[in-house]
Amino acid sequence: MAKVSMTVNGRAVSGDVAGNRLLVEFLREDLRMTGTHVGCDTSQCGACVVHVNGKAVKSCTMLAHEAEGATITTIEGIASPDGTMSRVQQAFQDHHGLQCGFCTPGMVMTATKLLEQNPTPTEAEVRHALEGNICRCTGYHNIVKAILAASGQDVSKIAAE
Amino acid sequence: MYAFDFEKPTTVAEAVAALADDEAQPLSGGQTLIPTLKQRLAMPSKLVSLTGIAEMQGVCTNDAGQLCIGGATPHAVVAAEAASKYPALSALASNIGDPAVRNRGTIGGSVANNDPAACYPSAVLASGATVVTNNREIAADDYFQGLFSTALEEGEIITEVRFPVPQAANYQKFVQPASRFALVGVFVAKFADGVRVAVTGASNDGVFRWTEAEKALSANFSPDALNGLSVSADGMIGDLHGTPEYRAHLIAVMTKRAVAAAS
Ligand SMILES: Cc1cc2nc3c(=O)[nH]c(=O)nc-3n(C[C@H](O)[C@H](O)[C@H](O)COP(=O)(O)OP(=O)(O)OC[C@H]3O[C@@H](n4cnc5c(N)ncnc54)[C@H](O)[C@@H]3O)c2cc1C
Ligand code: FES
Ligand code: FES
Numbered sequence: 001m002a003k004v005s006m007t008v009n010g011r012a013v014s015g016d017v018a019g020n021r022l023l024v025e026f027l028r029e030d031l032r033m034t035g036t037h038v039g040c041d042t043s044q045c046g047a048c049v050v051h052v053n054g055k056a057v058k059s060c061t062m063l064a065h066e067a068e069g070a071t072i073t074t075i076e077g078i079a080s081p082d083g084t085m086s087r088v089q090q091a092f093q094d095h096h097g098l099q100c101g102f103c104t105p106g107m108v109m110t111a112t113k114l115l116e117q118n119p120t121p122t123e124a125e126v127r128h129a130l131e132g133n134i135c136r137c138t139g140y141h142n143i144v145k146a147i148l149a150a151s152g153q154d155v156s157k158i159a160a161e
Numbered sequence: 162m163y164a165f166d167f168e169k170p171t172t173v174a175e176a177v178a179a180l181a182d183d184e185a186q187p188l189s190g191g192q193t194l195i196p197t198l199k200q201r202l203a204m205p206s207k208l209v210s211l212t213g214i215a216e217m218q219g220v221c222t223n224d225a226g227q228l229c230i231g232g233a234t235p236h237a238v239v240a241a242e243a244a245s246k247y248p249a250l251s252a253l254a255s256n257i258g259d260p261a262v263r264n265r266g267t268i269g270g271s272v273a274n275n276d277p278a279a280c281y282p283s284a285v286l287a288s289g290a291t292v293v294t295n296n297r298e299i300a301a302d303d304y305f306q307g308l309f310s311t312a313l314e315e316g317e318i319i320t321e322v323r324f325p326v327p328q329a330a331n332y333q334k335f336v337q338p339a340s341r342f343a344l345v346g347v348f349v350a351k352f353a354d355g356v357r358v359a360v361t362g363a364s365n366d367g368v369f370r371w372t373e374a375e376k377a378l379s380a381n382f383s384p385d386a387l388n389g390l391s392v393s394a395d396g397m398i399g400d401l402h403g404t405p406e407y408r409a410h411l412i413a414v415m416t417k418r419a420v421a422a423a424s
Pocket of ligand 1: 043044186188190191192194195211232233257258259262265267268270271273274276278279280313317318319320340341342343
């Protein structure tokens, strides 16, 4: 066990964790922030995506100790403190971008990063960015539509499927 | 995962010292090693992280005009920083896995692992790159030694990979849609003194050079130069994603596409 400290959604946190503690275990089990999901635990599904020092990463595939000193944002830090949803979150609601919601935290974290780096992506660019995020419910069309809408583009001509 | 200790040195020398312990193993992006540890396929007593070593980060050009990439440089950084100098390499990096994998996974980890379906080994071999470690320089032709096996010794760290920059190059990847690795990937690089063609994803022996195509393309760098050439299915990977014959066929198809895109 060794001490690890980081900033999560603006709050300084620390814990005494074993070398093999995953970042996602630290977030969910030690900090009790269960918004970040574990879908596969094998680096495939993207449900666990969080931002570490401004980069989207799979928190099931990073050790907690690798995040020493890092600034982390999780899905719990995406809405405003008064509960107003972010543009991406609101667009997911408006465009029916989720069904069971299990993949949604990872989808929102990946999409939020994409729009920071590429504010008006094409549909193909959105799909390329989502390659590591698996959804078993929606068939992706409404997720892609929501992200394009969140980027301010007209999606009225994209059929709901 | 079995229990292990974790160390994060800040220099190559400290990392080499930490790796001298029995059963210590380097950890770079962890995109291969952490899943392996979860399956209990490895049991290191200690992981030595290479991600805090400044001298192993980043992309630069040396006096010989080669592109030098630090061993712990993530794929996303290569995608961004190699874009103007070596566009084919940048494009390869920007199509590895997905954004989260590219933010953590590193060139050193990929080249050390030498997965038979990984992308980077084809670029290293086709470019005639040099794999630089903490104690020597290894030519690409001597480095790859078959499935998951390389010239690296126990405890040896890849600190840098140096790429001669070709006049023209292209990587064509036929994606295995579930894993997003290459079902077959072909990297073609044209230099003043000849063309090199490296194939990944296809062979039971890992990445290899298709010398017959190299000869034809060195004489005439056009897709037509490959007419009539084919690769034998002997020794090709056969699995539920494709037969050896299918993979052998794809090699010729992807090579043609790479030459067309490069010329
Ligand atoms: C969902 C997913 C999709 C992927 N898709 C692709 C793809 O399309 N194409 C592709 O090529 N790869 C793909 N990968 C693999 C990815 O590129 C890995 O990042 C890479 O293979 C290993 O790099 P790493 O930095 O994560 O290494 P790690 O996992 O940290 O280490 C891998 C191995 O190399 C050793 N090692 C690490 N660094 C060094 C070093 N500098 N010197 C000596 N030994 C070292 C470690 O001890 C370990 O044995 C994918 C991975 C995932 C999870
Ligand atoms: S839980 Fe991390 S990728 Fe699926
Ligand atoms: S909404 Fe159910 S997995 Fe995506």
